[in-house]
Amino acid sequence: MTWLPEWVVLEGLAILGATCGAVGSLALLRRQNLLADTLAHAALPGICLAYLITGEKDLPLLLLGAAVSGTLGVWLILAIVQTSRLKQDAALGIVLSTFFALGLLLLTYLQNFPAGNQAGLNTFIYGQVAYLRGDHVRWMLGVGVIVLFLIALLYKEFKLVCFDPEYAQTLGLRRRLLEFLLAMLLVLTVLISLRSVGVVLTVGLLTAPAAAARQWTNRLSAMIVLAAGIGVVCSWIGALWSQNVPLTPAGPAIVLTASVFMLGSLLLAPRRGVLAEWLRQLAHRRKVRLENLLSDFYRLGEIRHVWDRPWSVADLAAVRGLTPDAVRRTLNDLEDAGLAVESDGGWQLTQQGLDEAARIVRMHRLWELYLSRRLDLAADHTHRDAEAMEHVLTPELVAELEAALEHPETDPQGKPIPRGRPLAENHERN
Amino acid sequence: MDPELYRMSVVLLTGSLTAAATALVGSFLVLRRMSLIGDAISHAILPGVVLGFLLSTERHPLALFPTAAATGVLTVWLIETLFRSRRLSEDASTAVVFPALFALGVLLISRIRYVDLDLDCVIFGRIEDVDRRPLILLGTDLGPRALWMLGSMFVLDLLLVVGLWKELKIGTFDPALAESLGLRPAWIHYLLMTAVSLTAIAAFEAVGAILVVAFLVVPAATAYLLTDRLWLMVALAVGFGIASVFVGYILASEPILNSQGAAAMAVAAGMLFGVVWLVAPRHGLVATLLRRRRLVKPE
Numbered sequence: 001m002t003w004l005p006e007w008v009v010l011e012g013l014a015i016l017g018a019t020c021g022a023v024g025s026l027a028l029l030r031r032q033n034l035l036a037d038t039l040a041h042a043a044l045p046g047i048c049l050a051y052l053i054t055g056e057k058d059l060p061l062l063l064l065g066a067a068v069s070g071t072l073g074v075w076l077i078l079a080i081v082q083t084s085r086l087k088q089d090a091a092l093g094i095v096l097s098t099f100f101a102l103g104l105l106l107l108t109y110l111q112n113f114p115a116g117n118q119a120g121l122n123t124f125i126y127g128q129v130a131y132l133r134g135d136h137v138r139w140m141l142g143v144g145v146i147v148l149f150l151i152a153l154l155y156k157e158f159k160l161v162c163f164d165p166e167y168a169q170t171l172g173l174r175r176r177l178l179e180f181l182l183a184m185l186l187v188l189t190v191l192i193s194l195r196s197v198g199v200v201l202t203v204g205l206l207t208a209p210a211a212a213a214r215q216w217t218n219r220l221s222a223m224i225v226l227a228a229g230i231g232v233v234c235s236w237i238g239a240l241w242s243q244n245v246p247l248t249p250a251g252p253a254i255v256l257t258a259s260v261f262m263l264g265s266l267l268l269a270p271r272r273g274v275l276a277e278w279l280r281q282l283a284h285r286r287k288v289r290l291e292n293l294l295s296d297f298y299r300l301g302e303i304r305h306v307w308d309r310p311w312s313v314a315d316l317a318a319v320r321g322l323t324p325d326a327v328r329r330t331l332n333d334l335e336d337a338g339l340a341v342e343s344d345g346g347w348q349l350t351q352q353g354l355d356e357a358a359r360i361v362r363m364h365r366l367w368e369l370y371l372s373r374r375l376d377l378a379a380d381h382t383h384r385d386a387e388a389m390e391h392v393l394t395p396e397l398v399a400e401l402e403a404a405l406e407h408p409e410t411d412p413q414g415k416p417i418p419r420g421r422p423l424a425e426n427h428e429r430n
Numbered sequence: 431m432d433p434e435l436y437r438m439s440v441v442l443l444t445g446s447l448t449a450a451a452t453a454l455v456g457s458f459l460v461l462r463r464m465s466l467i468g469d470a471i472s473h474a475i476l477p478g479v480v481l482g483f484l485l486s487t488e489r490h491p492l493a494l495f496p497t498a499a500a501t502g503v504l505t506v507w508l509i510e511t512l513f514r515s516r517r518l519s520e521d522a523s524t525a526v527v528f529p530a531l532f533a534l535g536v537l538l539i540s541r542i543r544y545v546d547l548d549l550d551c552v553i554f555g556r557i558e559d560v561d562r563r564p565l566i567l568l569g570t571d572l573g574p575r576a577l578w579m580l581g582s583m584f585v586l587d588l589l590l591v592v593g594l595w596k597e598l599k600i601g602t603f604d605p606a607l608a609e610s611l612g613l614r615p616a617w618i619h620y621l622l623m624t625a626v627s628l629t630a631i632a633a634f635e636a637v638g639a640i641l642v643v644a645f646l647v648v649p650a651a652t653a654y655l656l657t658d659r660l661w662l663m664v665a666l667a668v669g670f671g672i673a674s675v676f677v678g679y680i681l682a683s684e685p686i687l688n689s690q691g692a693a694a695m696a697v698a699a700g701m702l703f704g705v706v707w708l709v710a711p712r713h714g715l716v717a718t719l720l721r722r723r724r725l726v727k728p729e
Contacts, residue, residue, distance in 0.1 A: 033525030034466055083718040084707055086460075090651045093465035097644030098700025104693035200473055204529025211518055211526050247541045252533035259530035266517055274515070 005239045012137040013239055013254070015144040016193050017209070017231030020202075022151055023189040024210035025220070025227045026182060029162040034089075035074070035183075037203040038096040039190045042073030044103025044199065048110060059139050063191045070187045073099055100199075132196060140192045147185050151224065158182060159220050197251035208258035209234060215262075215269035234258040286333070288391050291360050293330045294339065295390070296320065297349050298357040302415070307354065310346030358418040364390040365411035365418075366401045372412040373405065379412035440574050442679060444560045445695060447580035448633045449645055449671025453653075454587040455625050456646035457664045460654055461602045467506060467623070468646035470528035472630045472639045474505040476535025479631065484542065492579075495631060502627020503620060505531060557636045557691040576636045583632040590625050591664065594618060599660055637692040644696035645671060652703045655710040670706075674699035 004010075027033050043066035050065025051057065073095045080091040151158065160168035161178045169175045186206075193202045213227035238254030267274045296319040301307045317327045331347050334340035339353030349357060367389045368382040393401075402408075410416055459465055478501025482494030505527060512523035565575035591598065601608040601615035608615040630642045637645060653666035678695025708715050 028519075028522050031519050031521040033522050037466075037469070037525060079715075080707065083715045084655055084710075085713045086651055086654065087463050089463050089465040090460050090647060090654075093469060093643055093647035094651055094700065094703055096469065097641065097648060097696055098703070101641060101644060101693040101696030101700065105690050105697060108690040108693070200532050201529055203525050204533060207522055207525040208530070211522050215517060249536060249540050252536040252540075255529050255533040256537065259526065259533070262526060266512075266515070272517060 003240070003244050005243045008134055008137050009132045009239060010236060012132040012140050012196065013235035014232045015137070015140045016196055016205070017233070017235035017254075018228040019144040019147050019189050019231075020193055020205045021209040021213070021227035021229070021231030022148055022224045023185050024206035024231075025213060025224045026151070026158060026162060027186055027206060028210040028214060029220070030182065032183075032186065033203060033207045034092055035077070036186055036190055036206050037200075038073060038077065038092045038099075039070045039187055040194060040199045040202045041096045041103075042099035043067075043070045043187075043191060043194060045069050045099055045106055046072075047194075048103055048106035052106065052110065059136055059195070063139070063143075066191050066194070067187055069099065070190065071184075074183055074187075136195065143188050143192050147188055148228075150181070150185060154178070154181070155221070162220070197254060201251045201255045204255035205231065205235075205258060208255065208262045212258070212262040212265040215265040215272045230258070230261055234261055284391070289330050290333055290337070290339075291356075291391055292320065293327065293334065294349070294353060294357040295360045295364065297340075297353070298361045298418070308348070310343045310348040312346045316347070355420070358420060360390050362418045363393045363398055365415065366398065366405065366408070367393065368411050368413075369405055369408055369417070370401055382412060438679075440560055440577060441557055441691065442675065444574065444576045444580055444636050445557060445675035445679065445691070446672045447577070447584045448636050449649065449675050449695075450668045451580060451584040451587045451629050452633060452642065452645035453649045453667035453671040454584075454591050454664060455622060455629055457650040457653065457660075457667045458591075458598055458602055458622055459626065459646060460650040461660075461663075465647045465651070466524060466643075467509075468626060468630070469643040470509065470524050471502045471505055471623070471627050472634075472642040472646075474528040474531035474535075475499075475501045475627060475631060476532055476639065477501055477538055478535075479634070480535055480538040480542065495628065498631045499624055499627045501531065502630065503624055505627075506620070506623045557695070560636055579632045580636065583629050587625055587629060590621070594621070598622070637695070641692045641696045644699055648696070648699040648703050649674065652699075652706045655706050655713045670699070670702055674702055677702070 024033070024036075027036055046065035046067070046069025047062045048065075049069070050062050053065075054061055077088070077091045077095050080086055080094065081088055086094075157168070157173055157178055160171065160173060161175060161182065165175055165179070168178070189206065190202055193205055197205055209230040210223070210227040212230050213223045216226060217223050234257040235254045238257045239250050241253040241257070242248045242250035265273070268276075270276055293316065296316055297311065299319060300311055300315060313324050313327050313331070316322075316331075317324050331340055331342075334353065335342070338350060339356055340347050340349050342348075364386045367386040368379070371377045371382040371385060372379050408417055456468065459468055475498040478498035479494045481501075482497035485497065486493030508527045509520070509523045512518050512527065513520045518526065560574050560576040564571045564573060565578045597608065597613045597615075597618045600611065600613055601618045605615045608618075626646070630639070630646075633642050633645065649670035650663070650667040652670045653663045656666060657663050675695050675698075677698035679691060681698060682691040682694035706714070711717055
């Protein structure tokens, strides 16, 4: 035994991973992953019946049986949802459990069959990666290629049906046919993966790589390719794990690997990731802290009509009731950014800092004015909202606000809306 | 007593208690559109079951309850956290969490061969063997273990549903109202999920993980087609559950199906659903189609 699984196993798993990733991406967008779970369970009676009728254990025959009972299951779910008060979840639960129980009954019946050699059928429940043989892999390859080819060929149509089925219909696309085709792709994919990873884990292999890929991109084409790639990599890692650690079945190893990939993507993906969001929040909180203190400098200057004198930490802390330590920390950050300098035992804004402070106060007051004029809010109700908006308004929005308010001079409380650096008043005082 | 008769009555009683206990909590799952949470929990508690076996030194069958229940609640929490992070849909969150936990469970079972835990038994259950596994407490044989476990589970579920009837009812139909009335719908939700997990574990031995979902969902869904009254729906669900146990038992007594009582009971539940779906007076297939026809062609 080598550390590397047989080539034929790797080949089969690559097809499986790629197909599951690609089809899983479409299923993910259509929220059909639990439908795939139901399909996988509903295939069992078909597999048993196909064997019972033909007495053959040929993979294509069993797959045909599975396709028939899977399709029947999907049709029943639709019928239950459309003609009763039950919702999708209950319909899925009913079809899943009843079909699977029926499959178990048939399986038991086959076990009691005198000549029945059903050893191969059990593998459909748990899956058996080591069971992959040349002819199975050829069938998987055939089915996988057809599925991937169809996705490539009808990519645009599928995309529309996934994102906006009504619009697809108005464009003259045959929505019903496309939805049926998508369901068939799901059936085919479930079928080729049943034998290798089993009923329960199939849904994991369909969902986890697609869910991982979704975190890295907003483009469907990129997501499909990425999910297929993750599917291949995860199934190979799982196979290696199973080959080299004793008593490790490959199916669970593959699904666990894919789940770890998904968890990692959820945490680390550059834009949608939890870590990225956390960092963004941290950066925003820092920005809010700095900008608040800048505007505090401005308000102190405005009250006393002096712009070039330093303020003590205590003065600054009193504006918002902050602790002196917190103010000192923010002051150090401002100094690092070149916006404030320490002088005469106090702190003073630099020219650049003063510009920045005036800009923020200006946005704050513009927004207050906008709220009180357009939404008829009382002047004393606009401050809180403006406190949040002053940190997120863009220059374009500010220009639009100005135009909409016809270049106002004062805010609702009658305070002047600053226009550039407040030096003129300063010189007047001197 | 005649041993055959004894066995039959134990199997039927265990089955009925399973059906009743699952239908009590299952009715609320169906109404809350969480039917598949039952499916997810019954698969995902597998690692908890194995862990419970590992942690208990005497391998006592009751030892798996705390860890398995914790795993069940963890499953629900994980699904909801993923969903609430707005990075995955509810469907995808469920479909990614329970296979992962199930895979972990299968891996644990495969690696720890010395645990007396048969994967087949965990997944499919063996209701016809319930009379062969006694509950031994302090050296006394107290009779079939499953009977005790499911009996207590039924009593617990009944206490929960009766005791928190108002909270469950309002929390199911109008969570916002429940919140404003101070009925703590979030707590009730997790209490219900704990009950579902515990019931699933208790039912494990008798009907197996995969068929638990049949007992949780199908009788309750059948009852929902027949009534708008919650108490009647719960009562009917219990009734349909017990009826499918008896019908399934008769089905399984056919010699060729001998060893799959639980599966036969699940199929019976599905058949009962099929019949009720066809003929239910207001929400059934025939009634709905007739009503639609009348709409298309007015007199």
